[in-house]
Amino acid sequence: MTSKSSSWTEKSNSQLATALRRKWVIGLCALCSFLYFPIGLVVVLVGARGRYISVAEYPFLRLDAVMVNAAASWIGTTSFYCMLTIGLAMVLAIEGYRYLYKKEMIDFYEATPEKRSKRFWRIFLNGILIHSVTLIAGMILSLIVAGGFGIFRKALYLETAYNFIELTILFIGIYSLCILGAIVSGNVIIAILSGLFLISVEFVFRVVWTMCKSQYFATYYSRSLFGSFFTSPVYNYLCGRTGMADNKVYRISRLIEHIGDSWKYNINTIIIAVIAIAIAYFAYKKRKNEFAGQSFVFRIAQWIVKISVAVIGGIFTGACLDLITNGAVAVMFMGVVIAVLVLCLVLEIVFNQDFKALFKNFWIMPVCAVAAIAVILGFRFDVTGYELYTPDPSKVESCAIYEEYSDYTYYDRDLDIITSEDYFCDNMRLGNVEAVRKVGFTGQERRSQYFRKYVGLNPAKPDTYDESYYQGYEKILLYRMKNGKEVYRRISIPYTINETLMDEITSDQAYRDVLFQKDEVLMDKIVSDADNYRLSYSTGMDQLEGDGSLIKGFYDVYYKDLETYKYSLAVKSKPTGYVNISPFIYDYGKNRNYNQSFIVFPEYTDTVKYLKDNGVYLDTPIRKEYIDQIYITHDMENKGTEGEESTYETMDHTYTDSKQIDEIMNNIAFNGLNYEWFRNEKLDYKYTVTIFLDHSKKSYYGAGPYYTDFWKDSVPAFVIQDLS
Amino acid sequence: MISISHVTKSFGALKAVSDLTMDIDDGQVFGMIGTNGAGKSTLLRIMSGVLVPDEGEVLIDGGRVYDVPETKVNIFFIPDEAYFFPNSSAQDMRDYYAGIYPKYDKERFDKLLDNLNLDSKIKISTYSKGMKKQLSIALAICAGTKYIYCDETFDGLDPVMRQAAKSLLAHDMEERGMTPILTSHNLRELEDICDHVGLIHKGGVLLSRDIEDMKLNLQKVQCVFKNEEDEKAIKDKLDILIEDKRGRLMTITARGTREQVDEAFKGFDMVFYETLNLSLEEIFISETEVAGYDIKKLIMD
Incomplete structure (x- = not known):
């Protein structure tokens, strides 16, 4: 036997021996995998078949397609197993290094003739192997189960294999962070808390930060809810999810798309894992064995956890109280102080596992409270000038102005529906930066003023508001910077916006061709x-x-x-x-x-x-020959004298005369009227037009009646007269 | 040889081992005595590479210990609370150690367990405390290491088992020159096992001597002189460590060989003269009282 193969055999034996000493963890992983994959899949497939037969849930798909979709959604890249993976990663990490927390285990392991580094990496690798082997076993069994249901699809096999890779990457990311938490901790409770802290701190921070931005900044907008993440393997995993089955026919091209979408997130997780495990290894080398049983092995870790939790908790509490009390500063201040105080005290008790340690390191409390209040005030007074920020035009590559939720449907070149926002952001590249900037700034100003006056934190909000503030187009403004960054703002373009300026933007071919x-x-x-x-x-x-x-x-x-x-x-x-x-x-x-x-x-x-x-044009919203009569109501407001409320009176009239009907039909809007730059003020809502059809001549959509409105300033004179 | 040189180890404000220097020669049973908290276990943990000393160093056959497997392969450490894998049997532990210590003798282990009437297949968690200690000793003996550290392992063993353990150690010392290092907080526990005893107190070595040397060089005599002049005269002739007089019966503990002490008493006219055997306890009392310590408080309770 060569030395290489002998070393390999030795390592394999060592891994096997290590695994055999962790039987309960192996059992747990195997149980999760077995229950989720083969057993869970049976339940899912039986359910899918039952629903298909009884409910006809997917009218455009055949049963085999439904079954493939159901199988893929359970065992493919959108599987829920990620939740179990997160839990198992925590268990394996803490169980693997728990010997560091007990004196007798430390004595047992550290006295044996094995390099500490070798032990560290042996345990690290062992956790990955346990998870991977049990996962792959479950997946193979599930594919056998799928075969039993008649599902033999190469794409499903490939997707499952890729899911294995992604789940393993997720596992390694969480596992590495939890190992770091375990190494800096002196007992199991602190290790669990440290692991949770490392997994979630950035996520929680960004949630709170985003909450503050959306709460305090009128023009805040972000396409992704929390921006790009660096320390959260969970977020990275979820970010890369694109359903491949998704009620549609299952295609391998979707897997390729998914890989294209998710690879950068997976790389992120791998980077996180490498950094976390490198720090964990460094800490392990520096860790002194006599710290077994204590809270934190490194004092700095304790400070990081305490300050982060207290400050984030303080900001969150302050922002919530600001919202609830509509900006009562004193309540916000008091809330922050109480939240920080409680968090600091609780953390000290947990860290020391001693109630008497309540006031230990008490000085940190005012520091955290001041930091949290400073952050909230920074948001309140927009010290960074976020709301009205407009980038230097020379640094802007292109822009886009779009509606967040367009009424149009957009397709990619595979004819799959994509969100209008994705379509605009990918394709709308307006070059007239100066015009967009002017419109954008006006929209930012309008939104900021409106928000500060009527919506935001303002205890002295007026009871009524100026309607002209309300009238505007809610749009999203995107600046694509030359350095690759994207700057988004939510804007309210007033109806009074300069038309020439708007025409400059909207007559740009880059705008029209993308919009339509x-x-x-x-x-x-x-x-x-x-x-x-x-x-x-x-x-x-x-x-x-x-x-x-x-x-x-x-x-x-x-x-x-x-x-x-x-x-x-x-x-x-x-x-x-x-x-x-x-x-x-x-x-x-x-x-x-x-x-x-x-x-x-x-x-x-x-x-x-x-x-x-070609005979496919209607001169009026309904062909006249279908109309039996038209019933019109007019809501009239009788303004009360000072101190009295207005009263409303409704007048109505029914029209059967064909000439009158013709004139009415020529001045009403069609149903479902909603298009880009449409304004409600184009219609006259004081009149409601109800069209009754001749029952012997149903229109395309049925017998009616139909309700609609007159175009503004287009109410026929006889209608005005009849209903005044 | 184990060479401990100016080793200091603190846990926060507590100095567990303080500038301790001591050599442990090969081929002898070295006993470390000290009260709870004297620093024995800390010293053993440093010697086995579990802890890193703040200052000083421990060299085993010239090699450092901490994180050096080449050195550790010659050491087997039985801590005061031995750890066994959860739900494991004696066989599991044997197999684990066999994978770590290259000279591990599995067959001997099985025989030993048979002799000790321990079932190697049942869970260790069902063993009594004494049985666990027996198992630890058996596991350690069969590892084939040059040094075995037993941290209070013999404390509480029944006399039969103590004798059996002693025999095992003696066998391996003779066969392959093994050096056992034992600790106890009770001198009586080590009395019949050790060749050399080190007294650890407040993190330092108060005394480190071969027991035989101490026994040979310390004599206890009971005598009754006929006159008081002779009583005074003998004090000038001997290096007396302890002197006790009850009525006319004098008990003297003095330095010197048996011959030297007998020679000193020659020529005196005495009513009664007898040389008594000193127990290890008495030797320690004698030696430490001279240094101003009340040894009974340190290691006898």
Whole structure:
């Protein structure tokens, strides 16, 4: 036997011997893995099959697809096993190094002829092996179970294998942090607390920090809830999750996407693990064995834990009290002091495991309280100038202005739905930085003023507010900096914004094409599959349908007309309806799920002509021949004299005359009216128009009645007269 | 040889071992006596590489101990509270040590356990305290190490077992030159086992001597002189450590060999003269009282 193979055998035997002395931990890991993977999967698959048969939960999918999705969601990269992995990592870390906490165990191990470093790494590796072997065994059994249910999919095998890698990375991250916690601790209780502290401190800190930002800064916005993390393997694991099954057909391409999304988070976790274990090893080398049984082996660790917990707790309490009391400073101050005091006292008792140690190191309490109050005041007075910050234009690469939750649906080139925000952030690259900056700053100022006057911490809020403050477009502003950073702000663009400035932004092709998703690749895919799609024109009350052959021509005229699109058009024009392209039958397996709407303005003359020429255009929201009568109500306010409340009176009238009906129909808006830069003030809400249909002639959507409103300043004179 | 040189170890404000210097020769049973808290266990833990001294060093056959497996492979440490793996049997422990100590003699261990009437397959947690001590000694003996440190291991063993353990140690000392180092807070526990005794007090060595040397050089005599002049005269001729007179019966503990002391008494006209055997306890009392310590308070209670 060569020396290399002999060394390998020795190491294997050593690992085996170590593992055999940790039978209960092995049992625990094996039990978790066995219950979750094979047993859990049986329950999931039986349930999925039952639901499919009884509830028809997935109308567009076949049973085998449903079963694959169910299996993948349980054992694939979105599995819940991560929760168990976190717990097992803590148990394995603390159990592995618990000998450091007992004198008799220290004497036993440290007197034996084994290098301390070798022992450290032996235990470290042993924990990873125990978790990995039990995990992989459970996963293999679960794949056998899946086979038993007739699920044989290469993608599922690959996803499960990748999940093994990701869970192992998560395990190593948590395990390393908990080992660091275990090494700096002198007993099991402190080791558990230290482990929890290391895993969660940054997460908790960011939650509190984010809470403060959103509470105190009117223009605060962040795409990811807590920003990028560095010390939380849990967050890194969750960040990389993208469901591969997700009610859709299970495709291997999704796994590749997932790897693309998650790798950087996994690398983050690996870096965390390496740093944590390196510090743990260094601490282990420095650790003196006589500290067994004490709280912390290194005094600095105690200070770090105490100060962090007290300050974060103080900030959290102060911010909460500020919110609850609407900014009562004295209550906030008192709350912070009490919270810090309680935390400091409790921690001292826990650290010393002695109630009499209550007031030990008491001097740290005022220091923490002052720090927490300083942070809260810093947020309150926006000492960093966050709210009105605008970056130097020379350092901005491009910008975007978008609605956080758009009414449009956006697709990637695989025809999978992506969030509008993702789409805008990835694609909208406005070059007119100066115009965006001016609009953005106005929006920031408006939001800041409105927030400070009516929403934020202001004990002297007025009972009523100026409506003009309320009227604005809530948008998200994104500056992409040349150094790769992204700066986001939530803004309220007032309706009174300079139209020319807005037109400059919105007439930019980079804006229009993204807002209306002009993507040649996507469009080609739809056109090439046009036989399976239909084009319809809808007003929400009535609809005309055409076949897919109209799609290509529609794209041509619509995107040509779109060149006239700008803010002032969207604000002033009265759209007539929208065109919808959708498949006859949804089939996710063949990527046939595109369903897109296109708002039609009368100024889009080529589009209107094209639709008319092909018989898919409605001149009025409902074809007139369907209408039986129209009932209109008018809410009138009788303002009371000073000190009295206003009263309301409702007038109504029913119209059956065809000429009057024609005029009414020419001045009402269609249903489902909501598009970019739409303002509610474009409609007259004092009048409610109810359209009753002739029961013998149901419209596309049914027998009605339909409710709608007049366009502003478009109420016919006879209606005004009848209802005044 | 174990060479302990100016070793100091403190735990916070408590100085457990203070500038202790001592050599332990090979091939003898070295007993360390001291009260609880005298520093015996701390010294053993330093000697076995569990603790690092704040100052000074311990060299075993010229090599450092802390984190040096090459040195530790020659040491087996039985702490005062021996640790066994949870739910383990004697066989499990044997196998563990066999994997660590290259000279581990499994067959001998099995035989020893048979002789000690210990079941090697049942859980150690079911053993009595004495049985656990027997097991610890058996595990240590079979490790084949040159040095065995027993921290109060013999305290509380029944006489039969003490004799058995003593025989085991004697066998290995003779066979392979093993050096046992034993500690106890009670001198009587070590009296019949040790060749050399070190008295540890307040972290330092009060005394370190071969028992035979001490016995040979210290004599206890009971005598009755016929006249008082002779009583005074004998005091000038002997290096008396302790003198006690009850009525006319004098008890004298003096330095010197038996021959030297007998020679000193020759020529005096005495009613009664007898040389008595000194117990280890009496030797210690004699030696330490001279140094101003009340040894009974230190190690006899």
